[in-house]
Amino acid sequence: MSTSLYSKGLRLTGLVAITLACTVLISCTSNEASDGWQSLFDGETLDGWRSVGGNAPYAIEDGAIVGTMTAGTPNSFLITENEYGDFILELDIKLEGETTNSGVQTRSHIDETANNGRGRVYGRQVEIDPAPRAWTGGIYDEARRGWLYPLDLNEAAKAAYKKEAYNHIRIEAIGNEMKTWVNDIPVAHVVDTIDATGFIGLQVHSIGDSALAGKKVYFKNIRIQTENLQPQDFPQGIYTVNLTPNSLTAYETQSGYELLFDGQSNAGWIGAYQDTFPTKGWEIKDGNITVLPANGSESTNGGDIVTTEQFGAFDLSFEFKLTEGANSGVKYFVTLSEQNTGSAIGLEYQVLDDERHPDAKMGKDGNRTLASLYDLIPAQKTNRSTRPIGEWNKGRVVVAPDNTVTHYLNGEKVLQYERGSDEYKKLVSESKYKNWDNFGQADSGHILLQDHGNRVSFRNIKIKRL
Structure with a gap:
């Protein structure tokens, strides 16, 4: 009797255990489905992925995808077989070495015929960069346009990356906007109108130094959401690279940016030392404002144009396109008080x-x-x-309230100085501006686009008062 009851008890206990296990499994499955996350890596196989580009090997170690750097081969990628449009992607990445490099491709594509049939991947990549420049989380356009968002544009985020450790990466690609986080620190924001869909890719970078052969990059906890996306808060004040000409996103507007050129008219601009916009020498067409070629001399055709408003501390961005042999400039703190001939006087971004x-x-x-x-x-x-020459370049001038001035070119910081400092005054005293009193030290001034007699186009001119 007791034996029979004991057997029944075992069967009952087993049934309860199985029921509980099933309940937990169903609950976990339901939770995963309800929050919309899907795993892109099962921890055991490379199902759903394929290797392209170079010949660097990918393997699985302790639940992570591990790529090994290999001498004599171009960039290698492990790419998803599926393509994705809008998504939120999260994963953890660890990279060995401080002179190595890796990245995560998003909405990317492949030229299947390149690299002797191995293919060449191209598209937006989220950078993993342990080097001293510390551009992890920046956005690079692999095999196409180069850097879109170097981390000189968000220097505070350079400290987010942890060397020789797993770093948590979050990527939001929703509509035309792409945002990145590294270890929960917001890093980059790009607005781009190309590549609405594409694959995800994990990069093993090519190496020029054979001593790096054998270094590894680890990827794990790779998951994606593609429906009911809930963007994470992105704090105000992070610079946006907006590649849609003459436009502002809601985020830029909320951050205080305004367009200085609407892409259609000369509103907000007049000729330097004039009351109206020049009747010749400038053209507004196809979203560009263009200096028309003359004889290559300074301000002898339509002349310079200036903003009707004046600015003190500011963050100014603009795009420009040069023709061969062309000369122009963007000047700031232009007061028009000198009444000189030729180009109006001001600090000039050449x-x-x-x-x-x-x-x-x-x-x-x-x-x-x-x-x-x-x-x-x-x-x-x-x-x-x-x-x-003939392609668009992005210029930027930031004048901080403390008179620190920074020039950027295509997102990279290229110079910095303090307006009015002893060092600055010494430079002025040795320059062509030495005879102008207090050159470049006005509290505020106009922004100027220079007519130097060569064809140069401008667009995407925007400013934020600081």
């Missing part, structure tokens, strides 16, 4: 074809080259920070 215009070889130590503070401070550019 806009120039460095290769073909003779002004690049004049001045001192390259202080008349592209993005320099003209005739005062040379821009410290790299080949990576410039775009070819």
Whole structure:
């Protein structure tokens, strides 16, 4: 009797255990379905992924996808077989070494014929960068447009990355907007109209140093949401790279940005030393405001144009496109009090074809080259920070309330100085501006686009008062 009851008890206990297990399983499955997250990696196999590009191997170790850096092969990628449109992607990444590199491709594509049939991946990539420049979380356009969001645009986020440890990456791609976080710190914000869909990819970067062969990059906890997306709060004050010409996102507007050029009219602009916009020498067409070519001389055709408003501390962004051999400039703190001939006086962000215009070889130590503070401070550019003639470049000038001024070119910081400092005054005393009293030190001034007799186009001109 007792044996029979004991057997029944075992059967009952087993039934309860099975029931509880099923309940837990159903509950977990329901929770995963209800919050919309889907795992892209099961922890055991590479089902749903394929290797393309280079020949770096991918394996599975302790529930992580592990890519190994390999000499003599181009960038390698493990890409999803499925493509994704709007999504929120989260994963953890660990990278060995401090001179290595990796990244996560989003809405990307492949040229299947490149690399001897291995394919070449292209598209927006979230950077993983342990090097001293610390651009992890920045956005790079792999094999196409280059850097879209270097972390010089958000220096506070450079400290987010943890070396030789797992870093939690969050990527939101919703509509035309892409935002990134590293270890819950907001990093980058790009608005881009291309690539509405594409695959996800995990990169093992090519290596030029054979000593790096064998270094590894680890990916785990890879999950994605594609429905009922709830964007995470993105605090105000983080710079936005908006690639939609002459437009402002709601986030930019809330942050205080305003357009200085609406893409259609000359509203807000007049000729320097004039009461109206020039009747010749400038063209507004196809969303661009363009200096028309004349004889290459300074302000002899339509003349410079200036904003009707004046600005003190500000964050100014603009895009410009040069033609071969062209010269122009964007000036700030232009007071128009000098009543001089030629171009109006002001601090100038140089806009120039460095290769073909003779002004690049004049001045001192390259202080008349592209993005320099003209005739005062040379821009410290790299080949990576410039775009070819005929392509759009992005300029930016930030004047902080403490008079610290920073020039950027395509998102990279190229110079910084303090307006009115002893060092600044010494530079002015040795420049072509030495005879102008208090040059560049006005409390406020106009923004100016220069007519130097060459065809140069501008667009996406926006400003935020600081």
